[in-house]
Each structure stands twice: as C-alpha cells, then as structure tokens.
Amino acid sequence: MADSNLPKPSSSVKLVLLGEAAVGKSSLVLRFVNNDFQENKEPTIGAAFLTQKCNLPTRTIKFEIWDTAGQERFASLAPMYYRNAQAALVVYDLTKPTSLIKAKHWVAELQRQASPGIVIALVGNKLDLTSDGAGDAADGSGEDGGEDSGDARKISTEEAKGYAEEEGLLFFETSAKTGYNVTEVFTAIANAIPETSLKTARGPGASHAAGRTEEQRVNLNGPRDAEAKDSCAC
Amino acid sequence: MADEIAPEYDVVVLGTGLTECILSGVLSVKGKKVLHIDRNGHYGGEAASVNLEALFKKYGNYAKGTEPWKNYGRLNDWNIDLVPKFLMSSGELTNILVSTDVTRYLEFKQVAGSYVQQGSGPKATVAKVPSDAAEALRSPLMGLFEKRRMKSFIEWVGSFDPKDTATHKGLDMGSCTMREVYDKFGLEATTKDFAGHAMALYLTDAYLDVKGGAPEAIERLRLYGNSVARYGKSPYIYPLYGLGELPQGFARLSAIYGGTYMLNASIDDIKYEDGKAVGIKATMRGIDPEMKFETKAKTIIGDPSYFPSKVRVVGHVLRAICILKHPLASTNDSDSCQIIIPQSQVGRKNDIYIACVSSAHSVCPKGYWVAIVSTIAETSANHHLELAPGIERLGRIEEQFMGPPIPLYEPLEDGTKDNIFISKSYDATSHFETTTDDVRDIYRRLAGEELVVEGLREGIQVAAE
Numbered sequence: 156m157a158d159s160n161l162p163k164p165s166s167s168v169k170l171v172l173l174g175e176a177a178v179g180k181s182s183l184v185l186r187f188v189n190n191d192f193q194e195n196k197e198p199t200i201g202a203a204f205l206t207q208k209c210n211l212p213t214r215t216i217k218f219e220i221w222d223t224a225g226q227e228r229f230a231s232l233a234p235m236y237y238r239n240a241q242a243a244l245v246v247y248d249l250t251k252p253t254s255l256i257k258a259k260h261w262v263a264e265l266q267r268q269a270s271p272g273i274v275i276a277l278v279g280n281k282l283d284l285t286s287d288g289a290g291d292a293a294d295g296s297g298e299d300g301g302e303d304s305g306d307a308r309k310i311s312t313e314e315a316k317g318y319a320e321e322e323g324l325l326f327f328e329t330s331a332k333t334g335y336n337v338t339e340v341f342t343a344i345a346n347a348i349p350e351t352s353l354k355t356a357r358g359p360g361a362s363h364a365a366g367r368t369e370e371q372r373v374n375l376n377g378p379r380d381a382e383a384k385d386s387c388a389c
Numbered sequence: 390m391a392d393e394i395a396p397e398y399d400v401v402v403l404g405t406g407l408t409e410c411i412l413s414g415v416l417s418v419k420g421k422k423v424l425h426i427d428r429n430g431h432y433g434g435e436a437a438s439v440n441l442e443a444l445f446k447k448y449g450n451y452a453k454g455t456e457p458w459k460n461y462g463r464l465n466d467w468n469i470d471l472v473p474k475f476l477m478s479s480g481e482l483t484n485i486l487v488s489t490d491v492t493r494y495l496e497f498k499q500v501a502g503s504y505v506q507q508g509s510g511p512k513a514t515v516a517k518v519p520s521d522a523a524e525a526l527r528s529p530l531m532g533l534f535e536k537r538r539m540k541s542f543i544e545w546v547g548s549f550d551p552k553d554t555a556t557h558k559g560l561d562m563g564s565c566t567m568r569e570v571y572d573k574f575g576l577e578a579t580t581k582d583f584a585g586h587a588m589a590l591y592l593t594d595a596y597l598d599v600k601g602g603a604p605e606a607i608e609r610l611r612l613y614g615n616s617v618a619r620y621g622k623s624p625y626i627y628p629l630y631g632l633g634e635l636p637q638g639f640a641r642l643s644a645i646y647g648g649t650y651m652l653n654a655s656i657d658d659i660k661y662e663d664g665k666a667v668g669i670k671a672t673m674r675g676i677d678p679e680m681k682f683e684t685k686a687k688t689i690i691g692d693p694s695y696f697p698s699k700v701r702v703v704g705h706v707l708r709a710i711c712i713l714k715h716p717l718a719s720t721n722d723s724d725s726c727q728i729i730i731p732q733s734q735v736g737r738k739n740d741i742y743i744a745c746v747s748s749a750h751s752v753c754p755k756g757y758w759v760a761i762v763s764t765i766a767e768t769s770a771n772h773h774l775e776l777a778p779g780i781e782r783l784g785r786i787e788e789q790f791m792g793p794p795i796p797l798y799e800p801l802e803d804g805t806k807d808n809i810f811i812s813k814s815y816d817a818t819s820h821f822e823t824t825t826d827d828v829r830d831i832y833r834r835l836a837g838e839e840l841v842v843e844g845l846r847e848g849i850q851v852a853a854e
Contacts, residue, residue: 204493224644228393229673231650233432233637235494238630373499373620375483375492
C-alpha cells in the first residue's frame with residue numbers, strides 16, 4: 156500500500172502447468188487468480204490462458220499461466236507448450252501415489268524439453284483431505300507429515316520433499332480448496348526467477364524486450380491502419 | 390485409456406498439417422466435438438519444422454555411423470521448415486490468427502526484404518522489389534522513363550475499385566486481360582515480369598492472357614502493397630521457431646475448446662455405410678500395450694497421405710534445403726529474405742523461389758542461415774539443374790538436402806458423397822493464401838456455409854488480471 160504509486164518494473168513470465176488429470180491444476184490456478192474454488196470442477200475448457208500479477212517488493216511479475224488443455228492425455232503435448240516457459244508447476248495429489256510417479260515423469264520431461272533455466276515447483280495438492288490440512292491453515296504443518304493417522308494422505312512430506320531437493324525443485328503442499336499455501340507457491344516462483352531471464356510484458360504496446368534485440372517483432376493485434384485508409388499504399 | 394475416447398465425434402481429423410489444424414481449431418470453437426489424429430509423433434505433418442538430426446535422417450545424406458548434425462551446435466536450436474512459406478502481413482492467415490486469438494501463442498517477426506533477380510548467370514542482378522511509388526522511383530530495376538510509368542501504374546492500382554468504372558481507365562474489367570492493363574501503361578517486359586511474379590506472386594505467365602483476369606491480378610498487387618505498408622520492409626512476416634508453430638497454435642486452440650489430440654496413432658480402417666464414411670479404426674502406438682480403438686465420426690477430414698486412392702497428382706515441386714554460414718549476396722546482409730527469380734529471366738516456365746531465414750527467427754543457432762530453393766518441376770530428370778539458378782545465388786553451402794520431386798496432391802472428389810474432405814498439398818507459392826483458400830473451400834463443402842472467422846474470438850475467454 157505504502158509505495159503503490161511508484162511504478163515498479165513489470166515482467167511477464169510464462170508458467171506451464173503439468174500433472175496427472177484431476178490433481179487440481181486448474182483449481183490451484185483459479186484459487187491464485189480469482190481466489191475462488193469450485194467443487195467438482197469440469198475439466199478445463201475455453202481459456203486461452205490465465206494471467207495474474209504477483210507483486211514483489213522490487214518488481215511485478217505477470218504470470219501467463221498455460222494449461223495443457225488436455226493435450227497430455229494421449230502424450231500429444233506440443234513443443235510449443237514448453238517453449239520459453241520460465242516456470243513450471245508440477246502438481247500431484249497427496250492422496251494418490253500414482254500422481255507423484257506421473258509428476259516425476261513430468262519433471263524429467265521438463266528437464267529434457269524446456270529451457271535450461273526453468274524454475275520448477277513440485278506441489279502436493281489436496282492437503283485439506285489430510286489431517287495436517289484440516290481446518291486451520293496457519294499452523295505451518297506439513298513438516299512432520301509422516302503420521303498418516305486416519306487421514307487420506309498417501310504420500311509423506313519427507314518422500315516428496317526429499318525428491319524435490321534431489322532435483323533442485325521448489326516444494327510445497329497446498330490446498331486449493333482452503334487456499335492454504337497457494338499464493339506462497341507463486342510468490343516463491345516469482346522470487347526464484349533470475350532477474351536476467353526477465354523480459355517485459357508481451358502484448359500491445361509492450362513488445363520490446365529488455366536485453367534482446369527485438370526491434371522487428373510485430374504485433375498482429377495492433378491496429379490495421381494500412382487497410383483502414385482505402386487507397387492502397389503501393 | 391481407451392475409455393477416454395468417445396464413442397462418437399462430430400469430426401475426426403487425420404493429419405496435423407496447417408490446413409487440418411486451422412479447421413480443427415475453428416470447428417472446435419464452433420462447438421463441434423473433434424478428435425484429431427496424426428500417425429507421426431510430431432505436429433505439422435508435411436509442413437512441420439524439424440531439427441537437423443531429423444532432417445539428415447529424413448534425407449539419408451550421411452554416412453552410416455556418423456552423426457553430422459553434431460557439428461552444428463545445439464540440436465534444439467534448429468527448426469527447419471519442410472515447406473518454405475511466409476505469411477503476407479495483410480493476408481488471410483494473419484486475419485485468421487488474429488480472429489481466433491492464436492496470436493497469443495506465437496510471436497512474429499518481419500522478413501527483412503523481398504528481392505527479385507533480373508538477368509541470369511554471372512550478369513544477373515538482384516534488387517529489392519519496390520514496395521511503393523517512391524521506391525519505384527529509386528529502383529535500379531527500371532530506367533528513368535520506365536520508373537515514371539511504373540509510378541503511375543502503382544498509384545493507379547492503389548486507387549482501383551472494381552465496382553467503380555471511373556477507376557478502370559476505360560478498360561472493360563469483365564473481359565480485359567492483365568497484359569492489356571500493363572500495355573495501357575506502356576510497361577516494359579522486365580517490369581511486367583517483376584510486377585507479375587515478385588509482387589502479384591504469380592508462378593507462371595499464364596495469368597497475363599486470362600480474359601477478365603485483370604481484377605484478380607490487381608487485387609494481388611494490392612495485397613502485396615497493403616502487406617508492405619503494414620510493417621514496412623517487406624510484405625512478409627514469419628513466426629519465431631519456424632512455421633511448425635502455426636499448426637501447434639491452432640491445435641492448442643482446438644484442445645482448449647475440447648478437441649482431443651492423439652499423435653503416434655495409425656488409421657487401420659475407415660468404416661463406410663452406403664458409401665459414406667461413418668467411423669475409423671485406429672491404433673495408438675508408442676505405448677505398451679498399443680491401444681486399439683474404434684469410434685464413429687459424422688465427418689472425416691484428412692490430408693492426402695491418409696487417402697492415397699482418393700487423390701491425384703497435379704504436379705511436382707523441387708526443393709533444396711541449404712544450410713549456410715552467411716546471408717545471401719545482394720540482400721544488404723538481411724537476416725531473412727525472399728528472392729524470386731522470374732521464369733523468363735532464366736528460360737523457364739515456372740519461377741524459382743529462395744526463402745531465407747536465420748537465427749533472428751530462432752530457426753537455427755547464431756551464425757547460420759537456412760535457405761530453401763524451390764520451383765515446380767518441368768522435366769522428368771536432372772532436377773538439380775532446374776534448381777541451379779537458385780542454388781547459384783547461395784554461395785558456399787555447408788549442407789544441402791534435396792530429395793526426389795515432391796508430388797502435389799488434390800482430392801478427386803469434393804467429399805459431399807463419401808463424407809471425407811481431403812485437403813490439397815502445400816503448393817509452390819511463397820505464402821499461405823492458397824492454403825487458407827483450401828481451408829475456406831473445405832469448410833464450405835462440409836458445413837454448407839461460408840467460413841466467417843471475424844468475431845470468433847468473442848467466444849474465447851482470457852481471464853482478466
């Protein structure tokens with residue numbers, strides 16, 4: 156609030172979502188973008204991509220969040236999806252062991268296909284279904300997730316955290332339903348993006364990138380003034 | 390996994406070339422349930438962009454046991470088009486990209502210049518195609534008096550209105566030929582050559598004597614002029630990472646609207662009832678075990694390779710993909726350009742095109758250029774000689790990939806009888822206007838109405854910040 160009038164440098168960051176079906180990828184994003192949650196949400200349809208700003212003390216990160224749109228279902232994700240992604244959210248379901256296996260597969264795929272500097276966050280979702288996540292979201296639990304007494308947790312915090320450390324991933328356990336830890340994931344990603352790999356926001360009026368020479372990049376969505384004047388310019 | 394495939398789709402699309410992907414995207418946005426299949430493990434079909442290893446393996450021009458692609462930097466930095474084309478800045482593909490919001494997934498850069506060759510052999514000169522009346526006056530392509538004639542011709546084209554006979558210079562546009570229009574302005578043969586071939590982008594001289602063909606030629610000249618005027622420099626734009634990004638972008642559009650995508654799947658059978666196609670049998674490979682499935686389809690769309698018995702060959706294209714370590718001579722060290730060698734300049738019937746892109750468009754590592762020379766085959770042998778005038782323009786070539794002539798296919802029927810709508814092959818033109826014509830044509834045949842893309846993106850939501 157204090158210095159909200161000062162313009163901070165703004166950069167856009169492409170973030171891709173990966174993970175088994177129904178682990179809550181879109182729900183996490185919906186919680187982050189709209190602070191909303193829908194029970195029994197239909198599989199994703201009709202969103203080109205979602206954008207959300209993340210305000211850091213020194214700069215603003217504008218996430219362009221890409222959903223797989225189901226193209227991973229039959230192993231048909233296009234290279235375009237990974238292209239220039241600066242961050243990835245690999246999501247699994249804490250209550251479903253196969254979803255962590257799938258998440259590991261996606262991490263390997265990202266390491267093979269994506270840009271070398273990509274920031275990857277491994278996120279165990281549906282914490283609300285475990286005893287750690289029930290109700291109170293603020294007690295910073297999850298550190299001692301080994302005790303599976305009477306809850307639906309099937310993947311211990313240690314197991315996933317150990318794997319994340321080995322692979323150099325950010326690691327969080329979240330609940331899209333309660334909102335627990337969701338903003339934290341995106342803030343941590345924003346903080347982890349190296350300053351050098353940031354470019355300014357894409358889109359109308361903002362097509363000039365810092366660092367690279369982009370002078371010939373064209374914005375097709377701009378006004379088509381050439382056609383507006385009827386006499387052709389040849 | 391097989392239970393994720395619906396028992397019936399409105400449209401099954403075979404092949405992920407650009408034509409098929411635009412149709413999938415548009416049909417999905419319009420609410421059709423689409424299943425889109427490709428037998429390859431990558432998007433793009435015949436119009437894909439591939440890395441250097443894939444290119445060597447496709448052409449087989451290396452000694453067994455060697456890995457020549459390792460001499461050329463990072464493999465992932467290469468995105469080499471198999472079909473060389475550029476987008477006209479004001480052309481129909483640009484319009485479709487904008488109308489569908491697929492521009493959100495892609496970034497475009499200008500092609501730095503459009504050039505034309507005059508003369509042949511050692512005496513040949515290459516000069517920039519004048520893009521407006523002012524450039525025409527400075528162009529080395531014409532003598533002093535011809536420049537003035539060209540200037541007044543270009544200005545007239547700009548003010549031409551097919552519906553307003555006052556702008557027709559007393560010519561009857563219903564019957565007159567483009568040759569008569571050129572003659573009205575007293576244009577010389579070499580000027581007609583570059584206007585018709587490097588600006589109106591006709592591949593042969595057949596257009597000159599088409600009765601009533603003048604308005605179309607003038608329209609093409611206007612498209613060229615409007616396209617140059619949009620961003621300057623040249624009429625062309627090109628997507629970063631190669632043309633293979635285009636089908637991927639439209640496939641994503643389709644997927645976002647519920648389209649189902651399956652690569653690595655072969656079609657085992659097309660099922661017919663009363664002569665009409667009603668479904669497919671297919672196998673998804675690359676998984677263990679392979680997945681066999683059947684589904685019904687109200688309509689089937691496909692590229693010619695899926696229906697060899699339903700297409701015919703209408704010609705052959707010759708193509709040589711060349712890797713260079715320098716820009717093309719006489720192009721002002723452009724990072725990208727097109728050079729057109731009009732047929733009459735080198736004693737041919739069809740023009741030779743050179744399309745050149747470089748690391749500026751993220752299609753190769755820094756310090757490399759990719760030049761593709763192409764033309765329509767006129768002989769049945771010695772094809773390398775047909776391309777020679779273009780190859781000669783390239784200077785030293787690091788690697789050259791040239792296979793046998795590539796057949797161009799067209800469907801035998803329009804699809805209304807058997808429910809199978811087949812696209813045409815990507816032709817020898819340097820742009821996508823014929824591709825989008827085919828998209829519109831197929832859409833009209835299968836939907837019974839004109840395709841209107843304007844306003845399509847009103848249905849496409851992007852959540853606000």
